[in-house]
Each structure stands twice: as C-alpha cells, then as structure tokens.
Amino acid sequence: MTADAKTTPVPNGFPVPESIFDIRPLTATEEAAYIATGEKAFKTFLDAVLKRDPGMVWNFVGDYDGIQLLEGDIPGFKLDKNVVPYRAVGKITATLEEIAELHAFETRAKCDFYRNHHAQDLADMFPLYSFFDRTPAKPLKQMYIKWSVVESPVPIVKNRDFCFLEAQDEFHFSSGRRGWAFCQLSVDVPGVVNLQNSPLHLVRGGLHHTGCAYIETDIPGVLDVIYHIASDFKGAIPHWVRKMGMKRRARHLAHVNEYVHKVRLSTRNLLPKTKSFYKRNNAGDDDDDIDDDDDDDTSARCCYLCEQPRRFSRMRNCQSCGEAVCVRCSRKWRVPTKGNEHKLVRVCNLCSRKVRENSISECYYLATPNSDASSETSSRRASFRTSSLGGGSDFDALDITPTPWANKSRQLSDPPTMDISYVNLYGADLRKTKSLPVLTAPPPRIVLFDPATFAAHETPFEADDEDASVVDDLDTFLVSR
Numbered sequence: 001m002t003a004d005a006k007t008t009p010v011p012n013g014f015p016v017p018e019s020i021f022d023i024r025p026l027t028a029t030e031e032a033a034y035i036a037t038g039e040k041a042f043k044t045f046l047d048a049v050l051k052r053d054p055g056m057v058w059n060f061v062g063d064y065d066g067i068q069l070l071e072g073d074i075p076g077f078k079l080d081k082n083v084v085p086y087r088a089v090g091k092i093t094a095t096l097e098e099i100a101e102l103h104a105f106e107t108r109a110k111c112d113f114y115r116n117h118h119a120q121d122l123a124d125m126f127p128l129y130s131f132f133d134r135t136p137a138k139p140l141k142q143m144y145i146k147w148s149v150v151e152s153p154v155p156i157v158k159n160r161d162f163c164f165l166e167a168q169d170e171f172h173f174s175s176g177r178r179g180w181a182f183c184q185l186s187v188d189v190p191g192v193v194n195l196q197n198s199p200l201h202l203v204r205g206g207l208h209h210t211g212c213a214y215i216e217t218d219i220p221g222v223l224d225v226i227y228h229i230a231s232d233f234k235g236a237i238p239h240w241v242r243k244m245g246m247k248r249r250a251r252h253l254a255h256v257n258e259y260v261h262k263v264r265l266s267t268r269n270l271l272p273k274t275k276s277f278y279k280r281n282n283a284g285d286d287d288d289d290i291d292d293d294d295d296d297d298t299s300a301r302c303c304y305l306c307e308q309p310r311r312f313s314r315m316r317n318c319q320s321c322g323e324a325v326c327v328r329c330s331r332k333w334r335v336p337t338k339g340n341e342h343k344l345v346r347v348c349n350l351c352s353r354k355v356r357e358n359s360i361s362e363c364y365y366l367a368t369p370n371s372d373a374s375s376e377t378s379s380r381r382a383s384f385r386t387s388s389l390g391g392g393s394d395f396d397a398l399d400i401t402p403t404p405w406a407n408k409s410r411q412l413s414d415p416p417t418m419d420i421s422y423v424n425l426y427g428a429d430l431r432k433t434k435s436l437p438v439l440t441a442p443p444p445r446i447v448l449f450d451p452a453t454f455a456a457h458e459t460p461f462e463a464d465d466e467d468a469s470v471v472d473d474l475d476t477f478l479v480s481r
Helices: 028-049 096-102 110-117 239-266 351-356 360-365 372-386 408-412 421-423 451-456
Strands: 057-064 067-074 085-091 122-130 144-152 161-172 178-185 206-216 222-229 315-316 325-326 330-338 343-348
Touching: 028 067, 028 144, 028 178, 028 206, 028 222, 057 222, 057 239, 067 161, 067 239, 085 239, 096 161, 096 206, 110 122, 110 178, 110 408, 161 206, 239 330, 330 351, 330 408, 343 351
Parallel strands: none
Antiparallel strands: 057 067, 067 085, 085 222, 122 144, 144 161, 161 178, 178 206, 206 222, 315 325, 330 343
16 A cells, blocks of 8 residues: 555445555564564553552542543643543453453454444454464463554544554463453554545544453452553544543443353353244244244243233243243343344343353353253242342343442542552562563552653644534543454
8 A cells, every 4th residue: 555545445434445554464573573562561561550559549530330430640740631541440240261252353354243242333443463373372362463443422523543562461460360451552564554634534543551451359250350541542532522432431341241241142052032923923924023022922920030920011931941031030132143143032130140150161051940950940039039130130230349449438429539459459469471570579660651752743633623622631542352
C-alpha cells in the first residue's frame, strides 16, 4: 500500500479486507525485537498493576453492574486529561483457560467471532502478525500485532483505529496462586498507514500499557479482574461522550462473565424447543422461527422450581433438564454457535446455576432428572426456592461484588477516593515465569504512563464535527480484546 492511504480503494464500511495494508513478512531481527518489546511491556504492566504505588491515588467514579470504576491521580501533579489512567475492578465466574481461549486471535475468523459474540463495539479487528503457537506446554502464552477499529458511541465523533502489540501469558505468585493477563502497547508497523485521510476517516489512537489481569481467588472458578486503561484517543471528544465510553468499558467485565456462561451453555446437549398447539398444527412453520413465548407445550400443573400453579404463570420446558418451569424461574439465553450466529435457548435457573458453578469441561456431567446425580435435586430445589433468586436471572444472583475495601461505610456512600487494596490479597512476591526471580525487595516505582512521552509527539488537532463543542477531556478507552 502506498504512503497515501487516500488513493487506496477501500470498501464503504466494515469489516475491511486485510489487503487494505501492505504487510510484508518480518525479518528474524524484527520479530525478535517485537517479542522483546512485548515481554518487557507485559512485565512492566504486571509490576505496576499488582503492586501498590503510594504516589498514585484512585478516585471512585461509579459502580456499573457490580464493577467499580476508578480514576487515577497523582497528588501535586497535573495529569494530561487525555492520558489519565482508569481501572475497573470486579469479580467474574470463569477459569483462566476459558479467558485465554476467549482472547485467541490467531486468525481473522477468531477475531470476527469475538467481535460478533462479545465485543459489538469493535467495528473491525484482525491480526497482522502472530508470534507463538499455543502448545500443551504453554497453552496460555501468545503474542500478536493487531489492528482494530473502535466504533464511536455517537455519530459526531469519528471512529478510532489502533495498531498495537498484545502480549498474553500466565503468571504465578510465590504463594502458588495463578493469574493470566494481556497487555496492549501501540507500535509502528511498516505498511499500516494512517487512514484519517481515507474514505474511512479513522483517527489513529494510542495505547500505553492497557491491559487486564485475571487472578484466581480462594473460591474455585471465581477470578478477580483488574482492567487497566491508559489510552490516548487523540483529537477532541466531548465530555459526555467520554462518560458514555467509561460506563461501557466498566460493564465490559460483566459482559465477559455472561459470555463465558453462554459458551458453557452452548456445550450442553440441549433439548429442542417444543411447539405449542397452535404452532404444531401449522405444518408450514419452521422450528427455527418458533417464538419462545409459544413454547409452553407442557401439561405440568406447577413450576418444577417454585411450585407456582400453572394458572398463575405459563409453563416452559427447560432445554437442559426438560422440566416444566415458569418464566420467573427460567431465562432465554442467546448462546453462540460454531458460525457467527446465535441460538436462543431457554434454561431454568437451577441448571444455569449448575453450569456457572462448574468449569466448561465439567458441563457435560451436570445432573439431569434421569441421571444418578439427580439425587441432590430435591435439596437444591428447596435451597433455590428459599433463596433471593426468585424471579430474577441467574446472572443477577452471581456475587460479583468487588474486593472489599478497608472502609466499607465509605464504599456504600460512593467514596471520593479509594485505595487499591486488592494488592494485599496476593502478597508482595510476583513472578511471571520460572525464569523470572521472585521479587522480595520493594520494587522501584513504575509509572505505566509518562505524560512527557505523549507531549513529545505532537497531537494533530482533529475536530470530529465542526459544530460540536470542543472539550479537552478524553478518557474514553479501547475495547481490549
């Protein structure tokens, strides 16, 4: 591709063909340099995110779907608002292996699957280079150079594109606790030209050690999540657009939790939908077009879980266990399929809870009414009826309360500042791989972003809309995956 992206024909919309960039194979020296940069960025990210920095204060912004959003500040030092760091902290139900599989981007097809099922605000994404093959010895290690486009939440703000190096790997604490993380760092790649003057009108943004760390907790299958965002979207973005993006990124962690649950449900041997009397007598109807509101073809007199009489609530059949349940004790899930399609299934809250409490490899062994393991069903049903789940979804019952803070009373009253006390849970010692020494002495202060670094590069003025108000406030950030 020539240096002038304006002369290159591109389609009107996304996704774009990978041929939009003239990408040549890397030399051995270039590949080694990128890998070294990724390894260094990954270690810097872990050291800074998982260790306390006494010079950094984190201000409470808000709570979104159980995820707490924090804004970084250095007392006595005025930060450039375009590069102010943010962190989202919470808990999700997943395993490290499931999270790593979710972030596998070796091919364009995997990137498209991720966008369609998990990150709808990504207009496009594909890998430029992939440096490692996942092996049984190191199934969680990978490194890519990717190009992605983040859709603007409002029409008056242009879309942003990013070219970045993403390093993924697991790490271990000296206590034996495991974790997995990815770190993203913007890099210059020959051939990946700026598309601001092209028909796509993309503004090139920058990422500086943006990433997410997933850490095992004392509860099997539950992970602590620390999402660190340090990005520069360039240009001028109105303040209210910034807030919209902040809430979307905070909720992203909760969406990860629900997506993993959907993937687990998709591995189940689910029963087909049952047609209602009306649908059953219209032979021309296709099973795929059955409205889920009509799949109540059951003669059960009461709900299997809450025992509510049929006359007070229409009955549905759970497509996992086959029992008749009411709408309050079940939920429709849009589970992913092998292609880029979704399938609507109805699963009762009890089966949904069982799936959530087991890893994806154990989903095939969950109890069904005809299995030997169903002997515990009666006790679980009794527990379910007396719980607060009642008519809510199974996701609502998940405990995704963030790590407790030192002052709980301040937490409940939206404290103005908060301390990242989660670092105390894992000890002072951290090592990424066996080749790295265990850290015993207090590490030097590490700053994930350097305002001087951004100031050294002139930021071109780019008005997203001539009639839009210009505000020097920018802390919207990139979807990480």
